[in-house]
Amino acid sequence: MLRRKLMRSLTQIRLMIARLNSRINALQEQVNDLQGTPSSSVMALLRGKLNTRITVETTAGSVFGTLIAIGEDYVQIAEPNGSIAIIPLRSFLSVA
Known part of the structure; x- marks a missing residue:
């Protein structure tokens, strides 16, 4: 039992x-x-800022420059010194 x-x-x-x-x-x-996947509102905001100057606050600090490309999970920003920064969207804290 x-x-x-x-x-x-x-x-x-x-x-x-x-x-x-x-x-x-x-x-x-x-x-x-x-x-x-980044939200559609974030992607829409970024598309509206393509080829304009933006500042992105990331987990590693601020990046300022011209938004030149938007990938599936990253953006490319041309900085004033001529370098290209590739920033994963998961690192974004804010965009201005």
């Missing part, structure tokens, strides 16, 4: 673990979706 109860408990624990794993996978997909 004790063995039967133990087996039932183990079966219930396995079922709970399977449900939790399924929920974890669903949450991980949501996190990946949020991290992987």
Whole structure:
């Protein structure tokens, strides 16, 4: 009888673990979706500023120059000294 109860408990624990794993996978997909793609409003803002001077605050500091290209997950800014900065969108804090 004790063995039967133990087996039932183990079966219930396995079922709970399977449900939790399924929920974890669903949450991980949501996190990946949020991290992987910049919002359409950010992309629209950047497209409106193409070939204009902008300042981007990033996790590594400020970058000032002319926005010359917008990639899927990065931008290119031509700085006044002639160098080209490639900035991943995930590093953006603000754009002015």
